[in-house]
Amino acid sequence: MTRPGPRVAVVGGGLSGLVAAYQLSLDLPGAHITVLEESAAPGGALATTDFPSGPMELGAEAFICRRPEAAGLIDELGLTDRLEHPGTLGPAILTGGRLEPMPTGTLMGLPSDAGTLAGVLDPEDVARAAREPEIPFEWPPGADVSLGDLVAERFGPAVVRRLVDPMLGGVYAARSAGLGLRQVVPGLAEALDKGAPSLTEATRRLTARRATGPVFATLNGGYRVLVEALGRASGAEIATGSRCTAIRRDGPGYAVDVTGAGGTRSVGADLVVVAVPVPRALPLLTAIGGAEAAAGSLSGIRTASSAVVALEVDRALDLPQRSGVLVATDEPVPYKAMTFTSRKWPHLDDRPGHLVRVSFGRLDDDEVLDSGDEALTRMAVAGLADVCGSDPIVMHSRVRRWQDSLAEIGPDHDATIAGIRGELAQRVPGLELVGGATEGVGVPACIGSARAAARRLAAQWQD
Template sequence: MQQPWRVAVVGGGIAGLAAALRLRDRAPAGTEIVLLEQSTRLGGKLRTGEFAGLPVERGAEAFLTRDPAGGDSAALALTRRVGLAGELVHPAVGLAGLARDGRLVPMPGGTLIGVPAEPASVAGLARVVAGRDVDDGRPLLGPGTDVAVGELVRRRYGDEVVEQLVDPMLGGVYAGRADTLSLATTIPALATAARTEHTLAAAVRVALATRPPADGTPVFTSLAGGLGSLVGAVRDALLASGGPVTVEVRTNAAVRELAPLADGWRLVTGPTPTAEHVDVDAVVLAVPARPAARLLSGVAPAVAGHVGALDYASVALISLALPAPALPELSGFLVPATEGTLTKAATFFSTKWAHLRAPDKLVVVRVSVGRYGDEQLLQRDDEDLTAAAHAELARLTGVELAAPVQAQVQRWGGSLPQYRPGHGDRVTSARAGLRSAGHRLALAGAAYDGIGIPVCVRSGEDAADQILTNLQEVRR
């Protein structure tokens, strides 16, 4: 009689949780799943905490409602799968601002991550160098070519578009810089269009046209109780009694070593004096690049080299509860690095999310600080960071702000992947290396497939599907 499969998922962030749930839903009867998370809690950067009497995010704030093809995003589908459809909420205000010369102006429309389809649409905010974006008879990029976002946009539109528009947009999402981030990974629709179109303006128009048509569906979605409720609901679904597949969830279970067995893997967890061996048939590695590379270094060194090349940025999120200031009617704003501020972005939570109206006429604002390469600025203590964020918020909004009633600093060290050009090729090579060696190992998460909750959910589900396919081939 065949023995039931045993599969380990290493990492309890949203990618690992999605992988484990997909395995629970689709694995054959008798399969055992063990989820191993090194910290005391599941969810990774999905963390909701109480602040000023409200559920306020300490990490990711929302997720995209739709996927590129126009259907439900993987995150929305997961939310429905775990019974949270009735908790969905959408932004009340979608208009964002942009800091320009020390004041806020509306973010221009008709751009793709700050890259305009019509250069005239950003007049007054960024000067587009005339005569550069000409049709020279060939596509902007060759087949399979990847470049830094800034390299392409500077070449075609000039420096100001990069520094005043594109850089703050990428900084808000990745805490990175346009001159180092991969076009193919961060703006894939534009990279695809650039391989057929001869001008940047045409490529942006084509990329914008591939977006799902506007039908009134909100772009972003969150949950009334915060995104932490999604983590809890997935955990509950994993541990629900009954069903043909069993799941064990372990926290405080750091995996220190990955060693091959004759027909599977041995994971070594816990401190050396009390180390525990977890023997499994297959493994989903849903951890950041550096721990993944460390685990892979002894069994697949070439793969570890590809994975370990990824660098990360650190950020801090400063939540402020302010006594009823008259803030602009914006969802928040972005700040170009040229403004010289510590602040790179801010979200007006009480304006953006109608369900987060604070009691006692308080307004909740979250300020984001930290850009790639500026980690030394985050060495300040919490009090200093809070004071700087408060002062810059007052200056940029032009509003006299009273001292915060409550403040909180959430630090995320080495948390945001910095996808350099060629990232996709490195990930493809890493996954191909694992397949060619016959390893029943799969990689999942932001380190490989991109930032964003839907991307991470899809990455985890795809990794689970790959493991199931591999195991079924072994049994044939």
């Protein structure tokens, strides 16, 4: 007799949850998959809103197209003809109250030639960075350390404040001192493993072999296009307005308690994917017998909140000829980055107004985020006015907040996650944890993590 397909509960309908559902539908064609999403719509950090002039992203804006995970999924879903790439404009650094072009030959803010840093750093800081190759350097192959601490030690703290932290802050919402080198810049760690004698030389080797062509891509119509395609292709039942309050063992499987508009119900599942941010995942895992140790390890991963203010402003405003502004961490402004969306993406430059995104929120710095939406919008508009030298006329605006959604990916993060997965596999079989706190932040990383977890679950079911 043919074994019936499993019942699958996916807790969280963001990118990771939707990709896991899609992969499970491929690997287990008979599965009945239910995606439980607390909010009113799936997508999570992929959040496309509608301005009167067209779609605008309030969450993730783009992905690295040189990594295979996102490009491969988009091709599978038949969306390749929707790909769009940014123009040629680069970002500026806001430092010392002025905008300076991002220096050439840098990698995540690390310099391959200190001579290019003169506009961003003071002369004495440039001189210190230039001495980096002369400082004795020992690197044990396979090691992982704090990226920010290593850069400060080798190049000086000014390189961290004015280059590395601004580059990484928009993605990780954490200062580089709390980020692991191997997870955040794996190519640099590999170059050091292979014997690069200094950070300057390791960076030079990587920048010298950069592939030509665009680095980033997005989808015409917004990430909503990807979210909808994943929902259709997975064939999953997507239950919005459904908050998972508990996961309990139920015989060989699980019972997932869900609260929604119709009250509380229990969803039976043979396989479970937990695809929610760390603070939401922790109580769910802690309550499952056998998952206490895994939850304890997960609790050590800190998370940050953030907010995006999206604006459409009258084209009378003279935007800088830059893709956006990255803010040095010693600059006295409340926002951490500003994207001139319609400058950066040529396919969006046909709107009646300029599109601009202003980002707020860093780890351990939530004071700004305590402000209401109107106050955040005023800060965004004031910041844009300072950068442009005149007050913008705001045509449309939206605020979107992301509570505890960005994980601090610290040194030896891979080992921590491997330990968590090992505990879950041994003590809570049939349950997987995915999302930005596992393989790292970013669309390709989340896709890769979710597909790998789904394949492990499918293999368990088929054994």
